[in-house]
Amino acid sequence: MAEFVRKNKLLISGTFKPKPGQSGTPSAASVRLVYTDMSGAQTDETLSMTHDTTTDTWSALWDTNNCKGGEVFWVAWCTGGLVGSTQGSFAINANKANTV
Secondary structure (H helix, E strand, O other): OOEEEOOOEEEEEEOOOOOOOOOOOEEEEEEEEEEEEOOOOEEEEEEEEEEEOOOOEEEEEEEHHHEOOEEEEEEEEEEEOOOEEEEEEEEEEOOOOOOO
């Protein structure tokens, strides 16, 4: 599992490609993150992703400052001429000095 240190801004990015024999391109994409915030509450946050037409990459920037640390679950999806999704998780590390 990938691990990142709290208080960083993470670039979440990816591409959406049709399966062989299919066609279409997304018109929008989003990523939803579910994590424990600094108050201990489960939080979910949805970010709109922007499209870089040069690289055909969709991306969003997430500030980890409100994440307490631990596992972050995510799902990314696209809509429009291509509909698809993928999911996973990663960890945010926050030691005792990294809690304020």
